[in-house]
Amino acid sequence: MDEITIRDIASRAGVGTATVSRVLNKSGYVSAKTRIRIESAIEELGYVPSAAARTLPTKKTGVVALVIPELGNPFFYKIITGAASVLERAGMHLFLSSTDNVVERDKAALYAIRQLRVEGLLYTPAAEYNERARTEIRKALTAIGPVVLIDREIEGSGVDGVYSDNEGGAYLCAKALIDAGHRHIGIVNGDLSLKIGRERFAGFQRALREASLPLRKDDILPGNFSECAAYGATRARLAAGDFPTAFFASNNLSAHGFLRAVHEAGMRIPQDVGFIGFDPIEGTDIVGVRFSSLERDEQGIGRDAACLLLERMASPQMAQRRMVLSSAVHLTGSEQFFPR
């Protein structure tokens, strides 16, 4: 039960391995007759070339790696879908790792990817590394080759990326609440150790400042982009009393936690509390509820990132390119934040 190799095919078809290789890769000239002989030999023996063996001389793997922090977050798997559609069309295979926001797994994934000699990487780091770790990551990235960052930037990495206008988006969200007449507004913060967390917080603050609205310390709920943290912090804030009339949540998972806590407390959106979130909440449409949110085109982000990567793979010398996508607030209901 030994592996069937190109030599088996060659001898069975009565040719040299070079000719078989030509047929396999559709390169160079092969007469129709011998081609057919070779093809049927392949068919009969059920031969499938070894990717590893092919990689060795060619230094091509045909694989693009994708490292994301959370598979369970709709934001990311939509990105994957978008990226996959582009990359597949380009004949690339996808090597996918989910790091669950764990730094160790992030590093392990990167190391595995280096070993694999992938031809490109779409990467959303699990965390914002400190200066020391960052140089390490930067080294890893240069070693890997073409890289496109998605959503989370790495300071001074010099690599391409597709990002969102977090500050502007959060600003729009807060502005919408203010325009609806709210004067006492709270925020469920994201992970402030991440730039996107800080930017969203900044945008939120700017809107309040421009409207000369105060932001009280206890209306800033600490979160980390997860449902649990938001849920707990919201419950705590509810217990404290004098609840804001409206809230902004820094991402979809935070929104989940917030809304669950609020609902358990018997309050309704938007009658009792106004609400808007960064990224939409899925699935509630089946009960006729739709929450206001900032909507990003996730599939588009994935596609854009994949295109950037393909172009970078084609011309490694190109200057660095960054795309920053802005997005629009989507209010549900004409009046304010009424779940339709």
Added chain:
Amino acid sequence: MDEITIRDIASRAGVGTATVSRVLNKSGYVSAKTRIRIESAIEELGYVPSAAARTLPTKKTGVVALVIPELGNPFFYKIITGAASVLERAGMHLFLSSTDNVVERDKAALYAIRQLRVEGLLYTPAAEYNERARTEIRKALTAIGPVVLIDREIEGSGVDGVYSDNEGGAYLCAKALIDAGHRHIGIVNGDLSLKIGRERFAGFQRALREASLPLRKDDILPGNFSECAAYGATRARLAAGDFPTAFFASNNLSAHGFLRAVHEAGMRIPQDVGFIGFDPIEGTDIVGVRFSSLERDEQGIGRDAACLLLERMASPQMAQRRMVLSSAVHLTGSEQFFPR
């Protein structure tokens, strides 16, 4: 800018490549001194061994492939999470492909995987192939090596698998509706070209038969496990009038489509229509709604499948093993199908 190889390390450390290899794989004896010399050479040069080159002589890739039909379906990414936790602990890397239920992509994925010489495969086929295609798939699977099927069986493949008791589960669902007093019950069918679709339909029918309830043709809504199909069919049925007092949906996506259509028609669950679905609906808890459903332990399924695979990889000669997991109906609310 040539690739750094084991020879570079060897010469820099003043040793042979074999010794470097021993250090890399922690195999055989190496004196502490030379080990340190080698390790620092690796460090200084930033050497990362090539997976392809290593695979060639060892015939080991350290990769397990995972082929699933839909990334966007919570059922599957929970399975992935479960499987990943087990496989990572075993030091395996994951090569993931989503086929979006497209047969061509399924075949392409399988072919890519054969080329990669992965050490194992967790596989949910995109479709139920006809006899002719099936023998082809079977050949591919034997060529790939250790395989564990998840959720969808392949007739006569002889490979291990983890399945659910679809007939029994659907029966329980229908039974629950009947016990709640419903006499006019409809079904949103799944894809009947898939065994799991037929089994769920069969279980549903059995429950009705045992209760001597009739099943009218127009109460059998054709579906294909997708939200769209269910949505359209439900709308059509609503227009026809004499709507059943309760419905069973064959999977989570179908449930989505059904519930959306029903809600748009201004009907409420369970006051206007009783409902239960195979697999739960996510995310509605934030508005305090929970639908009755059959609950499966998806992470557990993923873990079980991964364990089966690891054991199969360890002992290829073992007899075929199939796990059929049964699951319990989860009613929301003590009385019947009341959204809490």
Added chain:
DNA sequence: TTGTAAGCGTTATCAC
């Protein structure tokens, strides 16, 4: 404890 050298399954460069 360490080094030499023969593979592993391809591709690609030559001659023919």
Added chain:
DNA sequence: GTGATAACGCTTACAA
């Protein structure tokens, strides 16, 4: 058009 054959980067007897 086609066939030897030398890489590709690593592991692993086998010697030393």
